[in-house]
Structure formats: structure tokens, C-alpha cells
Amino acid sequence: MMAPAAHELGINLQILAESPEVCAVQVVPHAPVGDYTDLDQLRAFAAGVDVLTFDHEHVPTQFLETLIDEGVNVQPRPAALVHAQEKLEMRKAVERLGLPNPRWAEVASVDDLVSFGDEIGWPVVLKTPRGGYDGKGVLIVKTAEDARGGEASTWFDQLGQREDFSTLLAEQKVPFTRELSALVARRDSGEVRPWPVAESIQVNSVCDEVIAPAPGLDPAVAQAAADAAVRLATELGVTGVMAAELFExxxxxxxxxxxxxAMRPHNSGHWTQDGSHTSQFEQHLRAVLNWPLGETAVKDEVAIMKNFLGGANEDIFGKIPEAVEAEPAAKVHFYGKGVKPGRKIGHVNIGGSAAETESLRAAVTRAARIISDGHA
Incomplete structure (x- = not known):
């Protein structure tokens, strides 16, 4: 999704693709297939580029540091990126900056987890420090008995077999009313621009819908959330787009x-493609190249994004005309991915007045269902 913005700005975008089937290969002319966990392949790909950036956080930090030592312009720097790769490092940074953290602890054993749960109250959330997303690597532990005899115990038993982490993260189960996303972009010069704080609605631990600005959010809370994202981006030295996922x-x-x-264009920011004066994809390119950042205000009073997942309909392309006929104001973005049940394969955007919020939500839901299920 960065390709159209790169083309419009005259930027020669290249990607290191994990396989020939990666959807970005369809739209980026120079897309060699390679392994981002192989230093020699990373080194060969990075040769001659002005800046190296990412669309996920899984590139090994030590490889990025090696590339920097060899003169490659890596953005964001691994010292910032590690806070999106490693949840324990993120928790420590949030605490160090005095920003609002849930109660948390680094735990190395079932006994550690039980002590934490007994101290703050059950249930608690157990997370793998690395690799989790869309609900993966997250476990709700309801009682001390569950900790000692359930899946949590298995997680600790397997720690000795891991090379990427040796402890787990335990957190309080936050009694939140909804999830929010504070999206921000920063460039190396220090310029920072946040977008309006949005509401992110999850279904089965997967982002389903985003509404920007978040309806009914106390202006003071909205400002504090945006300020927290700006401070994190500034203090951690982030370059590019960063999403701070929040609990209200x-x-x-x-x-x-x-x-x-997350230190990359994020699903909670896809609304910016059509709903903001500058999309997160264009802004990320500007930021990592240290170009002036664009305006981030919402074009209309409200912008809404609805994901569509793989469902009953396998002929996605065949249903897009029906979806846009049903909702002419909706903008469909299909990723070109293979259709698999539950897989994110695209999203629908729409904008309008705040008074129309519920009818706009119904419109993008209708368009998304036509595409994923074959009927409204």
C-alpha cells in the first residue's frame, strides 16, 4: 500500500519479498525474493538504497545494527524498533517515561506468575515478549490453579527451548471500555505530527473497524493520548509511522x-488513505527520507475503516463491482492476497459528517460483507 504514494512522490520503491506470491510483488517492479533473516541477503538488497525501512518488526535487530555499521541508512533505528519487537523493553520504556502503564512484571516461572496474580488480583494476562500479533502469543490466566495446571505451565516449560526470549510478560487484565489508537509520524529532524486519536474495534482479537476521531472521547483524554504518542516517538528516536495502541x-x-x-504503517491507520490529508503510507515515506511531513487532519468530520477477511466468497474481484455499486461513496482496497478464512485481505474506507457516523458504519459493513461473504 506504500507503492501508490511512492509513485506519486517520484520515489523508487523496492522490496525484499518473502516469496513470489507476496502481494506487494504485483505492484513493485523491483521485488527480489529473499530471506530477511539472512544477513548476506539483507546486505545485498540494501546495497545502493537511500534508506532501508520495514512493513513489519521481525527483522533481526543485530542484522540492522551490522548494516548501520556498514553505512546503510536504516529507519527506524534498531534502538527504537526494539520497543515494538520486544514487549518487555516497551514496558520498561513506558515506565521510565512516566507514561500510563498497566501493572506488569517479568516472570520466569509459574511461581513468579502466581506471586504476581496474587498481588494484583486474578485474572492476569500472560504474553510472549516477541512475535505475538492479532491475539497470538497472549493467554488469559484466570486463577493460580490455572497457572499451575493449564497452558501457562506449558509456556514456562518451553522457555528453555526458546532462543528469542527466556522470560515472559505478565500484565493486569485491564478493565477497559474500548481500544484506541494514537498514530504519529516523526522524522530524523525531530518534526512530529500525530493524527486524531481513533477508536479501534476488535473482533476475535483482530482489528475489525476503526473510527477517527474516536466518537465521544473526552478532548482532554484525546490530547493526552496524542501527547503520549508524540513523547514516545520523540524519546525513543522513532522515524516513520508509529501506532500506540491504547486501552481507554x-x-x-x-x-x-x-x-x-507498532513502528510501521498500522492497520488502525488505514483510514488515513482516504480520510486524512496525508495517508500513513505517504507519511512513512516522507519521514524515513527526512522530508517535511504532511497535514494529518481528517478531511471530513469522521473517517471509518472496515476490514474484510477471507470468508465464503472466493471470487473477491468479482464482487468488488457489486460492493461499490451498493455503496458508491465507499473506497475499496484489496490487497491481492490469497483468500483464506479469517485472513485480512482488504478494507473499505468512507468519510462524512459526525452526524452520519452510524449510517457510514453500516455502509462500510455492507460493502465489506458483499466482498467477503458474497452478499450484504
């Missing part, structure tokens, strides 16, 4: 707690 918790000091960070 009314009645607490700040009104929210920080959940996780």
Missing part, C-alpha cells in the same frame, strides 16, 4: 493505559 480506562489518572507499540 475512564476514572484513571490519564483516562487510558498503553497496550502495545
Amino acid at each position: 480506562v475512564p476514572g484513571t489518572e490519564h483516562g487510558f493505559l498503553i497496550n502495545e507499540l
Whole structure:
């Protein structure tokens, strides 16, 4: 999705593709297939580029540091990126900066987990420090008995077999009312621009819908959330787009707690493609190249994004005309991925007045269902 923005700005975008079937290969002329966990292949791909950036956080940090030592312009730097790769490092940074964290602990054993749960109250959330997304690597542990006899115990038993981490992250189960996303972009010069804080609606631990700005959000909480994202981006030295995923918790000091960070264009920011003066994809390119950043205000009063997943309909392309006929104001973005049940394969955007929010939500839902299920 960065390709159209790159083309419009005259940027020669190249990608290191994991396989010939990766959807970006369809739209990026120079897309050699390679392994991002192989230093020699990374080194060969990076030769001659002005800047090396990412669309996920899984490139080994030590390889990025080697490339920097060899003169490659890597953005964001691994010292910042590690806070999106490693949840324990993220928690420590949020605490160090005095920003709102849930209660948390680094745990190395079932006994550690039980002590934490007994201290703050059950249930608790157990997370793998690396590799989790869309609900993967996350386990709700309801009681001390579950910790000692359930899946949590298996997680600890397997720690000795892991090379990527040796402890786990335990967190309080936050009594949040909804999830929010504070999206921000920063460039090396220090210029930072946040987008309006959005509401992110999850279904089965997968982002389903995003509404920007978040309806009914206390302006003071919205400002505090945006300020927290700006401070994180600034203090951690982020370049490019960063999403701070938040829990709204009314009645607490700040009104929210920080959940996780992502340092790349993020699903919660896809609404910006049609709903903001500058999309997150264009902004990321500007930021990593240290170009001036674009305006981030919402074009209309509200912008809505609805994901569509793989469902009953396998002829996605055949249903897009029906979807746009049913909802002419909707903008469909299909990723060109193979259709698999539950897999994110595209999204629909729409914008309008705040008074129309519910009818706009119904419109993008209708268009998304036509595409994924074959009928409204």
C-alpha cells in the first residue's frame, strides 16, 4: 500500500519479498525474493538504497545494527524498533517515561506468575515478549490453579527451548471500555505530527473497524493520548509511522493505559488513505527520507475503516463491482492476497459528517460483507 504514494512522490520503491506470491510483488517492479533473516541477503538488497525501512518488526535487530555499521541508512533505528519487537523493553520504556502503564512484571516461572496474580488480583494476562500479533502469543490466566495446571505451565516449560526470549510478560487484565489508537509520524529532524486519536474495534482479537476521531472521547483524554504518542516517538528516536495502541480506562489518572507499540504503517491507520490529508503510507515515506511531513487532519468530520477477511466468497474481484455499486461513496482496497478464512485481505474506507457516523458504519459493513461473504 506504500507503492501508490511512492509513485506519486517520484520515489523508487523496492522490496525484499518473502516469496513470489507476496502481494506487494504485483505492484513493485523491483521485488527480489529473499530471506530477511539472512544477513548476506539483507546486505545485498540494501546495497545502493537511500534508506532501508520495514512493513513489519521481525527483522533481526543485530542484522540492522551490522548494516548501520556498514553505512546503510536504516529507519527506524534498531534502538527504537526494539520497543515494538520486544514487549518487555516497551514496558520498561513506558515506565521510565512516566507514561500510563498497566501493572506488569517479568516472570520466569509459574511461581513468579502466581506471586504476581496474587498481588494484583486474578485474572492476569500472560504474553510472549516477541512475535505475538492479532491475539497470538497472549493467554488469559484466570486463577493460580490455572497457572499451575493449564497452558501457562506449558509456556514456562518451553522457555528453555526458546532462543528469542527466556522470560515472559505478565500484565493486569485491564478493565477497559474500548481500544484506541494514537498514530504519529516523526522524522530524523525531530518534526512530529500525530493524527486524531481513533477508536479501534476488535473482533476475535483482530482489528475489525476503526473510527477517527474516536466518537465521544473526552478532548482532554484525546490530547493526552496524542501527547503520549508524540513523547514516545520523540524519546525513543522513532522515524516513520508509529501506532500506540491504547486501552481507554475512564476514572484513571490519564483516562487510558498503553497496550502495545507498532513502528510501521498500522492497520488502525488505514483510514488515513482516504480520510486524512496525508495517508500513513505517504507519511512513512516522507519521514524515513527526512522530508517535511504532511497535514494529518481528517478531511471530513469522521473517517471509518472496515476490514474484510477471507470468508465464503472466493471470487473477491468479482464482487468488488457489486460492493461499490451498493455503496458508491465507499473506497475499496484489496490487497491481492490469497483468500483464506479469517485472513485480512482488504478494507473499505468512507468519510462524512459526525452526524452520519452510524449510517457510514453500516455502509462500510455492507460493502465489506458483499466482498467477503458474497452478499450484504
